[in-house]
Structure formats: structure tokens, C-alpha cells
């Protein structure tokens with residue numbers, strides 16, 4: 001089982017073997033982005049509130065095995081665990097966060113909006129900076145039910161959006177999802193563990209194109225595949241940039 005997940009982690013996921021993740025396939029941005037959330041330093045844990053991307057008693061044996069495998073691969077810096085908080089603003093680098101003078105106190109990051117462990121989104125993401133790739137270990141809890149016993153398609157879309165979003169942020173800084181196209185291939189049983197494996201395919205100007213596969217732990221079952229387009233926000237013209245700026 002773990003051999004399959006390690007293969008995924010090393011860039012051997014089916015269908016993408018012709019373009020090794022180690023090679024950067026697309027052109028770089030004409031002008032280098034000004035990273036907003038882009039540096040891994042932006043995921044710093046210093047002085048931060050509770051980090052939810054750490055093991056808790058609700059994590060299954062599969063989840064723990066995968067976590068330990070990636071934590072081991074993180075020791076040499078190839079992979080980096082991404083901390084996760086229950087408020088969006090807490091994901092920002094300190095220097096950016098401090099610039100937010102008035103931050104609403106009643107908001108919750110969508111994927112962290114349940115307090116009890118194990119009932120909603122249990123996940124942890126690992127970033128491979130060289131490959132511009134994020135693998136998310138995802139264990140959907142019972143409150144994510146769609147068809148009886150299986151994860152709701154919207155919850156799958158949410159975890160895919162956040163995983164590819166993390167990749168886009170790493171590659172291009174401040175971005176928003178413009179398009180997310182998902183093919184659902186096999187249902188995901190509640191309580192099972194899947195790997196959401198995403199990478200940046202190419203960057204054209206402000207457009208960041210990404211792809212993603214969701215597979216079970218041995219890699220044999222393809223649950224979903226997706227492509228995404230994120231747009232790097234333009235400081236001069238974007239309303240979103242205005243809205244997100246202090």
C-alpha cells in the first residue's frame with residue numbers, strides 16, 4: 001500500500017509519467033510574481049494559533065501511515081508540511097497579517113469549520129517546492145456525506161480547490177480560482193483516505209494552469225481528476241486585490 005503512495009509522492013502518478021514533475025514544463029511568468037502567500041516561509045508556524053494539519057485521534061491507520069511517510073520525506077527538505085489554521089488570515093505571512101488593521105473575527109476557513117475532530121475535513125498538505133506540487137492526504141468524515149456512505153462531490157471539489165490553490169499560491173502569489181473542472185470517476189467512501197495530488201502545469205502571464213488527481217492509498221483507484229485555472233490578481237485592476245488589501 002505504502003509503495004503506491006510513495007510512488008505518487010515521487011512523481012510517478014499514472015498519466016503524468018511522460019512529464020516528470022522534476023522538470024518545469026511551462027514558461028515562467030514574464031515578470032516575476034511578488035509572492036504574497038508564495039514563500040513557504042509564509043506558512044511559518046511562529047507564534048501561530050492551533051495548527052490543524054497535525055495528527056489527532058480521529059486519523060485512521062492509513063492516514064497516519066501516509067503522514068509518517070511524508071514526514072520522513074520532509075526531513076531532507078524535499079517535502080514541506082503546510083500548517084493549517086481555522087481562519088484564512090492566519091495563513092498569511094506575519095508581515096502581511098499585521099497590515100490587516102481590521103479583520104473580521106467571526107469568520108472561519110471553510111475546510112476548518114467544524115470543531116470536533118474527524119467529522120469533517122481531516123487533511124494535511126505537503127508541498128514539494130521543486131516540483132511545484134502539493135499532495136494532500138484527505139480523510140473525509142461523516143459530515144461530508146453526499147450519496148449515503150460516500151463523500152459529497154462539493155466536499156471533493158473543495159479539497160481539490162484548496163490543494164491546487166495552494167500550488168497556485170506557491171507559484172504565483174495572490175490568486176483566485178477562475179475555473180475548476182472535475183471528472184468524478186469513483187466515489188470516495190467516508191472515512192477512507194485519498195491522496196489529492198496537484199501540480200502546476202504552466203504559467204502564461206497571469207494565468208496559472210494546474211492539474212490534479214485524487215487516488216486511493218495504493219494508487220489503483222482514480223476517484224477524481226481535475227484541471228484548474230487560477231488568475232494572479234492584478235494590483236491595479238482587480239477588485240479582489242482591492243478587497244484583500246488593507
Ligand SMILES: CCCCCCCC(=O)SCCNC(=O)CCNC(=O)[C@H](O)C(C)(C)COP(=O)(O)OP(=O)(O)OC[C@H]1O[C@@H](n2cnc3c(N)ncnc32)[C@H](O)[C@@H]1OP(=O)(O)O
Pocket residue numbers: 091161162163165166176177178179205206207229231232233234237238240
Ligand atoms: C490555502 C488556501 C487555498 C484556498 C483556495 C481557494 C480559492 C478559491 O476558492 S477563490 C473563490 C472562487 N473564485 C472566485 O470567486 C473568483 C471570481 N472571479 C473573479 O474574481 C475574476 O473573474 C478573476 C479574479 C478570476 C479574474 O478577473 P480579472 O483579474 O479581472 O482577470 P481578467 O482580466 O478577467 O482575466 C485575465 C485573463 O484570464 C482569463 N480568464 C479569466 N477567467 C477565466 C475563466 N473562467 N476561464 C478561462 N479564462 C479566464 C481571461 O480571458 C484573461 O485572459 P487574457 O489575459 O489571455 O486575455
